[in-house]
Amino acid sequence: ELKVEQNPLFLSMQEGKNYTIYCNYSTTSDRLYWYRQDPGKSLESLFVLLSNGAVKQEGRLMASLDTKARLSTLHITAAVHDLSATYFCAVDVTGAGSYQLTFGKGTKLSVIP
């Protein structure tokens, strides 16, 4: 059974600081997704990482994927209050024939002024 673990689960950080969220997964996959969810809202797609070594950046967020280590990171640079949300990573299993996503439990980020 595929397991996806995120840490930390809760993160409180001051504006202007940097931090990294980690996503580990337990089986082979070459496709990893990061989503953002605001309270009571749906999931907004942030990044799709398709291959080993992939790095994508959008604004203050940068995501990377190491398929050999089965690890993805979401790095936050100079956090601002608008980034407060819950961030999920999700993985689909290569070659399983079903494209279901397995999600981590999420990292609830609070950026404090």
Added chain:
Amino acid sequence: NAGVMQNPRHLVRRRGQEARLRCSPMKGHSHVYWYRQLPEEGLKFMVYLQKENIIDESGMPKERFSAEFPKEGPSILRIQQVVRGDSAAYFCASSPPMRNEQFFGPGTRLTVL
């Protein structure tokens, strides 16, 4: 191009009643996925459907839950004889054929009294 649509957005049922949740995928998308999110948790896969076919229902509870995606009309997730433990947010996602990014709808928040 309208996104994934779900209705109703909020649904209240009493124990023992039936709940019907509807999902219209994005235009051009033939794959539909249903996920359930319990409070403070990540999303859990329930079922993956293509038009008139259930491809993977490995995440569906064995009893009371069913899903369909008819040739015409939206996909429907049906929960019979609801219990309090069914209270959750139910998200539908769609994707075009083959392995591609899933786009999520706004969700249906089911409350069972």
